[in-house]
Amino acid sequence: MFKKIFEYAGPYKKNMYVATVVVLVSVLMGILPFVLAYQVISPLVMGDSVETEFVLLRVIGVLICLVLQAFFYGWGLSISHKAAYNTLFRLRVSLQKKFEKLPLGIVEEKGTGTIKKLFVDDVDSLELLLAHSVPEGIANLLIPLVIYVAMFCADWKLALMSLASIPISLLSMVIMYSVGMKRMGPYYQSAQKMNNTIIEYINGMEVVKVFNRESESYENFRKDVTDYRDYTLAWYKAAWPWMAIYGSLLPCTVILTLPLGAWFVLCGISTLPDLILVLCLSLSIGIPLLKALGFMETIPNLNYKITALEQMLNTAPLQAAEDDFHGQDFNISYDHVSFAYQTTQPGPDGKPIIAENEVLHDITFVAQAGQKTALVGESGSGKSTLAKLLIHYYDPQKGSISIGGQKLCDMSLEALNSRISYVAQDQYLFNTSLLENIRLGRLDATDEEVMQAAKKARCMEFLEKLPQGIHSMAGDAGKMLSGGQRQRISLARAILKDAPIVVLDEATAYADPENEEKMEAAIAELVEGKTLVVIAHKLPAIMNADQICVMDHGKMVATGKHQELIQACPEYQKLWKAAQDSAEWKVSTAKEGR
Structure with missing residues (x-):
């Protein structure tokens, strides 16, 4: 554990050594x-005269x-604090x-609460180890050894x-560690679950109130908080007796030294000056020993957190090289791609197992550079997953994806991200301000360039109504x-980025009929002359696509233009009919409302 900590310290490792030496002094x-007290007490007890100047x-x-x-x-x-x-x-x-x-799936599976605990709580807890346990613990342990x-x-x-009191104290501490370690896993699991539940409870408050589910939501919240309390109390109740024993006996x-030592002196086995010296030194090491072992009792807790940090740091990353993009063009090729979402679930024996849910199976197609390719299909057919694989949120389990003949895994994430806009x-x-939110598309953009992107995205009509305009907080x-x-705003960000490949995942999902035309005009500004991949449920919006890929239950069942698919593809015909029925229903509803 300490080796790992010093690896984290890097150039500050020597500061930890210096801090330990200084605390040792x-x-x-x-x-x-x-x-010094012994030098005064010993001659007085022996009946020798002591000069005032000496005292x-x-x-x-x-x-x-x-x-x-x-x-x-x-x-x-x-x-030590500076180094820590x-x-x-x-x-x-x-x-x-x-x-x-990391693959996005791993991040999503852990949950916001767990990630927050990892970044904030677990990392902060290492401050105790670095700033106190290492310098103070080592110093308070070495000095008593020298004195003994x-x-x-x-x-x-x-x-x-x-x-005499130390073996019993150490045995009590070992038992306390053993008892605590058995309960540490469930304790931290309950803490992570509680963190996730609290964040979910807060984020979902609006939905809870709308659907009048306060009682059910609060019950989940209360249960996880109660479980955390129970695990914590069970842990401490098991450890408290042993903690009390070593905390009382160690100092x-x-x-035994005082009564038996006095008897030894009376019997002539030991001398009175030696007894006084040992008594003074014994009194001097009680507090350092208690401090040293007090820091040691935090080690199992910290070791558990360091293990969690190590597991995260050692998680297999996305397959990506450090090479720049050197593709011939911006053709996007999917070559026999299969993908399954992986989730961790408790197995029959209680141990976690990896469960897979395949959502894409043997997908092969090419989105030509400079053309519009649309992905259509029912909800859950795998359209969005195809797009997320392209922007390298995940690695496919089988097959490969390439741009211009260069596989995604053969280029750096920076090279890929700079060539794709995802809306x-x-x-x-x-x-932060809306201006800075748009500037995320290209951090070196001037304010004027950001304003131009906002205009092209048709943002000015609502920005001008805000108290501080584009400088208003989001x-x-x-x-x-x-x-x-x-x-x-997202479209303005993508327009500013001006990447050669654009992925639109239901980009007009929140647009009402009045604003959809403006959104389409903004999208036209964004995609002009670029390779475009569109995920859409509104089929009329992609009728003019150069290629339409039809997805059904994770498989690509057909590709072609609208007229070709409407004649030859039953799945597309079904989707088109549903779109037409939906449009007719909206029209009839609108007429009835007049």
Whole structure:
């Protein structure tokens, strides 16, 4: 575990060593007053005369040691905290870079609460280990060991008495660790589940209220919070007795030394100065030992979190090279592509198993450069998954996808992302200005270029009505705007990016009839002269596509133009009839409402 931590520290590893040495000096300064006290007490007990100047110098020495102890302790912790927080920064950056290259399915499966806990809570918990447990734990453990060596040199019999309470304390700690480790897995699983439930409860509050499901939703919330409480209490109840034993006995280093040592002195087995020395040193190491083992008791907890971080950092990334794009053109080729979503589910024995749900089977087709290719089919037929494979959200289990003859796995994610614009049904807007949300399409764009993209996306009519125009805040997840307005901002972002390949996933889903024409005009600005892949349920909108690919239950059953498919493809005929019936129903409803 410590090896992994020092790997995270990187260039700050030496700071951890320096901090440990400085804290070591601090602990030593805390021990020296007991030695100085011995130098005064021993001659007094033996009946020897002690000069006032001798005592005064020892008192001054004690004060100096206490000041130096505080100084070195503060200095050491400042060094360790600087190293700790820089290490946490490096670790979070590593996690962020890892998440960029993970299949989207893994991220979605873990849930927002688990990911938040990983990035924030679990990483923050390492601050205790880096800033305190390493420097303080090591220092508070080494100094008592050195002191025990000195005690054995003075009188090994008295030193053994001083050690008497330690074996029982250590045994109690081992039992506490063993009991705690058995309950740690369920405890953390309940914590992750509670985090996910809380976030789901908050995000779904609007739906819960609309459908009057407060009681059911709250019941799930209450159950997961109660489970977390029960697991936590069960863990602590099992550990508390053993924690109390070692916490009480460990500092009691004189529990046998004082009575038996006095008897040894009376019997002539030991000398009184040696007894006084061992008693003073025994009293001096109680607090360091308690601190050292106190830090050690956090290790299983931290080790569990480090294991979770390691599992995430070692998760297989998307297959991607570091090469730039060197394709011949922007033809998009799917070659015998199959894909299944993978989910983790409890098996018959309670252990997690990977379940697969195949949504694409042996898909082969080519979307020609500069042409419009439409993907149509019933909901759940695999259309959106095909698009997500193209933008490399996932790796196909079988087959390959290439652009201009170059496979996606043979180019870097940066090279791929710079050549594809993806406009989904409801793309995320960040809680910053609308101008900066659009500028995400091309970060080096000027304000004027952003404004031009907004105009082409037909955004100005609603932007001009906002108090601060394009500088208005989007709100959390863009909630200050309507669904159609968010889509137009997404279109402006894609227009600004000006990528040669455009993927539209139901881009007009939130547009009402009045605004759909404006959306179509904005899309025309976006896709002119580009390779276009469209996912659509509204078949009339893609009648003029150069190629229409018909999906049915994860298989591509036909490709061709509208007229060809309407004559030869039963699945397309069914979709077309449903579209016509829907249009007629809307017309009749509109007439009845007049």
